[in-house]
Amino acid sequence: MISKFGQHGRIAMNGKIFQGLTVLAVVASSSSIAFPTKAFAWSKAGHLTVCDYAYRTVSDEAREKINALLKADGEYRSFNYGCVEEDEMPRKHPDDHFINYDRTRVSVSDDVCPQNESCILQGIDRDLEILGDRNRTAKERAKALLGLGHWVGDIHQPLHISFADDRGGNYLLVKGLCGSGKKSNLHSVWDKCLVEKYVLQTKLSKDWAGFTVTYRAVDRLRKLTTAAEKAQWTSTQPWQWAAESYAITRKENTLYCNLNLAGTECSRPNDERISINQDYLKTNGQIAEDRLRMAGVRLAYLIEKALTQ
Structure with a gap:
């Protein structure tokens, strides 16, 4: 059983401590270790990728403060x-994982949660404020840090900025390369399948331990990201990140929406299973990869601002 992990150095597994990289908790030789079956906002691997990207991107000063907060917690x-905690623990803020818009909404142009309900935008604002408040206890700030890491990941998962009547695609079944079982749905395609089959590129070197997979993915993603991209991505606000996700949600290639001719209303696809083929994986896998990169860069920016300014 894998429990709490050390910071990029030691892993507790079956009572033993292994030196290595603290990333994806998947060891090929152990049949008892696997992804959980429930749908995450991004899979465990997706959230690990976003937060590891941010952790390795912030300044040394910010990283030391992250470590100090976690130690205090x-x-x-x-x-x-x-x-990943917000998905594995009983939900203290269940509405912070998503935004549910009306199907007639064409785009996102403000930071208002629909129907005056709570949503992911409030979660980001709340935990960012707590993290930056030096009058709060270290434990409060540590919890806010972890919450912020989770919400920033969530807001970049397109189907978390969608519609309530199908729970962001959880009721839309799929077939093909992302499975055809009872739990194979369009939401899980974006949470997990695109991450595993495209982003992680899990053709590991024979010299790599299985748990290095997301660490190696972050190596690659950080090398892909340019200074110009970082500057552009950090010049926007969280509601604009939601707007980006919502635009992807409504794209024809996502297969989540049947748009009317005017493009003003998104109805649900028919009851037939949605086919996920190689073209879908290639096109949308690249989008998912870009969303993870954006999330990592933006999370690093928010943490840096809260802890060092």
Whole structure:
């Protein structure tokens, strides 16, 4: 059993401590270790990728402060793994994982949660404020840090900025390369399948341990990201990140919407299973990869601002 992880150095597994990289908790030789079956906002691997990207991107000063907060909290020694906490623990803020818009909404142009309900935008604002408040306890700030890492990941998953009547595609079944079982749905395609089959590129070197997979993915993603991209991505606000996700949600290639001729209303696809083929994986896998890169860069920016300014 894998429990709490050390910071990029030691992993506790079956009572033993292994030196290595604290990333994806998948070891090929163990049949007892696998992804959980429930749908995450991004899979565990997706959230690990976003938060590891941010952790390795912030300044040394910010990283030291992250470590100090986590040490004071005492529950998670690893920021990247702690980011998954909101999906694995009973939900304190269940509405912070998504935004549910009306199907007639064409685009997102403001930071208002629909129907005056709570949504992911409030979660980001709340935890960013707590993280930057030096009058709060270290434990409060540590919890806010982990929450912020999770919400920033969530807002970049397109189907978390969608519609309530199908739970962001959870009721839309799929067939093909992302499975055809009862739990194979369009939401899980974006949470997990695109991450595993495209982003992680899990053709590991024979010299790599299985848990290095997301660490190696972050190596690659950070090399792909240019200074110009970083500047552009960090010049926008969280509601604009939601707008980006919502635009992807409504794109024809996502297969989530049947748009009317005027493009003003998105109805649900018919009851037939949606086919996920190689073209879908290639096109949308690249989009998912870009969303993870954006999330990592933007999360690093917010953490840096909250902890060092």
